[in-house]
Amino acid sequence: MALQARALYDFQSENVGEISVREDEVLTVYSEHDIEGWLEGVNSRGERGLFPASYVQILRAAAGGGAAGEPPASRYANVPSVPPPQPQVAAAGGGGGPGVGSTFCPPPHHLQAAGGGGGGGGGGLVQLTALQHQASGSGGDDDDWDDDWDDNSTVADEPLSGSGSGGGGGMRFSPELDGPGRYRVSTGAGGGRAGAAAASSSAAASSSSSSKSTATVSRNLNRFSTFVKSGGEAFILGEAAGFVKDGDRICVVGGPHGPEWQEDPYPFSCSIDEPTKQTKFKGIKSYISYRLVPSHTQSPVNRRYKHFDWLYGRLVEKFPVISVPHIPEKQATGRFEEDFISKRKKGLILWMNHMTSHPVLARCDAFQHFLTCNDEKAWKQGKRKAERDDMVGGNFFLTLSTPPTPLDLQEVESRVDGFKGFTKRMDESVFQLSHTANEFARKQMVGFKKEYQKVGTSFRLLSQAFEMDQQVFSVGLNRAIAFTGDAYDAIGELFAEQPKQDIDPIVDLLALYQGHLTNFPDIIHVQKGALTKVKESQRHVEEGKMEPQQADGVRERCDTISFATLAEIHHFHTIRVSDFKTQMQHFLQQQIQFYQKVTQKLEEALQKYDGV
The missing domain is CATH 3.30.1520.10 (Phox-like domain)
Incomplete structure (x- = not known):
């Protein structure tokens, strides 16, 4: 049966497949389940296409009413014509769930089982839809991918037993759902710290909350942005859900220089x-x-x-x-x-x-x-x-266990902005050094070798000219000059081989870090997108359009992303200092050994003149 929706705002289509809607316009919607923030339907002018889900409000038909027929099948491959199955919501027990330990780190503070009641409220578990994983391998090395990877054998999917937990908003942690060491975790509309309070609110308060929640945190219109494609938006909006095993938990701990990843207790190489x-x-x-x-x-x-x-x-x-x-x-x-x-x-x-x-x-x-x-x-x-x-993607953030102390958003923004400027400057200097080192290596392998061999050839020509003098006392000098020419030939060969020992390793390291530096703009974009949603939710609270509990949930999930971002920045700096220290030491040691070899060749040539 077709659904109807009322447009809350004007929307002007910009791309093929989208339709424009006007405020208060009534639209026919083919499915109330949005895909990555978009719904498909028909506007009052008979135009069919996609429009933002956050721009409309679904109108619930009265009992016995409704449209005459079913909507036609969706013409968009990524918009389902049949609503996807929803996780079952079980009523929460009276008390808090039992504490569950971890083989690597304790469950995150915001994932503890909430005490108190709270039935299967409207904030049910929502599967992450912003990032769907495609189980297809990437090609490589110009070989047929299927030749030794895929065969006729099949592997059954792991059963995901259990059902979603009830209760209020925020992140929910249900330790008894899927056997030992496997827990259902989800993000709801409300905040984790305020979730229990939101769940136990009365029917009147719920009605008031629903009237305020019409101004929710909006979705990005650019569905191709990194913040959206990475799943960061889905996590921030409380749409991430999944089963987390003990072994999958990842801890961010407080260090002397800020958040950092917990060290691996079993390091290896x-x-x-x-x-x-x-x-x-x-x-x-x-x-x-x-x-x-x-x-x-x-x-x-x-x-x-x-x-x-x-x-x-x-x-x-x-x-x-x-x-x-x-x-x-x-x-x-x-x-x-x-x-x-x-x-x-x-x-x-x-x-x-x-x-x-x-x-x-x-x-x-x-x-x-x-x-x-x-x-x-x-x-x-x-x-x-x-x-x-x-x-x-977005479900990755469910596996994170972060310190309980909230972050100072202004300080986080300052640190991330500082790191953004650092990476930009480092990228420019790495590119410059890589270009200079490659040019220098090319000169050593071709130019320097050729020049030294030209000098060597000139010395040998001089020796050959002196040999035309048949005086016995000049034989030693002729041989010494010829040996000097050979020494310069050998030095030219040393120059040609030396870049493999000192310059090439530096260029290889710079190439690796150029890859890292191209990664961080996307990482920073995810954190910036989360911070933008926090500011938006705070503005809605100030305007009375959103419950504080909802804004607290957005803030906590932003903290999770910020903790992970700062931990990754700390790791990058740590490994960077170690890598470049080691590489520069190796470079200078190889340079010293190289010039010692050159000196040795010159000293050997010098000794030939002692007996002349």
Whole structure:
């Protein structure tokens, strides 16, 4: 049966597929369940298309009334014509739920089971729709993706038993829903700290609240922004829900310099040995295999580049405010050339070092599966499980356990703005240094080598000219001059080989950090988007259009995103200082050794003149 909605504001369509609506206009809506903030329907002028869900209010038909027929099927693939099933809402018990410990960190303060009553109110569990995970691997290395990944075997989805909890708004934590170590977590309309109070309000208060809630925190009209696509908006608006296992919990703790990720209690490293060329299909296809040896298992596994590429894609989708290091770029031709293989291996080693040193990425199930799985069937099962992971995008924030003390939003904004300026300046300097270092290396390998060899050739020509004098006493001098020419030839070769020892490692590190620096604008955009929603909710409260409990929920969820953002910024600075200290020490040590070799060649040439 068709629904009707009344437009609360004017909306002017800007893109194909959208329709314009006028304030107080009555529209026909095909489904009251919006997809990423958009509804499909027909306006009073008979135009059919999409319009923002936050711009209209659904009109509930009286009993016995309604339209004559069902609406036609939706013509948009992402707008369902049939409402999706909703989680069941169970009535909350009289007391607070039992405390549940964690193998890594305690449950977050805002996810504790709420005490008191509160039936299945209107703030039921809402599945995250702003970011739908597509279980499809990304291509890589110009090989057919399906050849050794997908077969006819199937892996059943893990059953998600249990039902949603009742109660008021805010984040809800239900420890008894899905067995030991697996809990239902969701965000509701109200704040976590004020959720119980909101749930126990009377019917009259609920009616008053519903009249104020007409001015909710709005959705971004730009549905392609990072804040929306990452799931940050869905989390802030209280639309994230999922099952969180103990092992999935991620702690942000207070450190001497602010929030930081809790250290991994079991740190490890992983080496990448010499790559080898392998074939399959009786030699029809060839590929390069890398041998990985994790320190915590000492069991080697073989991985191809496309396996790294698949893992990178999963991690980027799962962690919206973590800077996942970029893997070395793909190359269509020359994939089996020795220089390219060596360069890619060095890039993968740097990537692996950053992965294993990150307290969150190193513990990720997909990464551990990548490092440890040797069995082909188990590998495919783990791959599909990672692709069906629910705790990605906005749901990732449900796994966070943050300090109970609220953040100072003004201080957070100042720190994030400062880091934004820092990354911009660092990006410019990294680009400049990378360009300068590459140019200097090119000169050493070509220009310097050629110039030194020209000097060497000139010395040898002089020696050959002197040999035309048949005087015995000049033989020693002729040989010494010829040896000097050979020494300059050798020095030219040293210059040509030296960039591999000192400049190339710096360029590789700069390339890795250029990847990080391209990640942070999106991370900052997510935090800025959350902060904007907080300011909007505070403005609605001041205007009497929103209940304080709702604004408190937005504020708490913004704090969660801010804690994670600041923790990631702290980790970036920590690893940056360690990386550049180590690399600069290596560079200067290699420079000293290089000039010692040059000095040694010159001293050997000098000694030849002692007996002349």
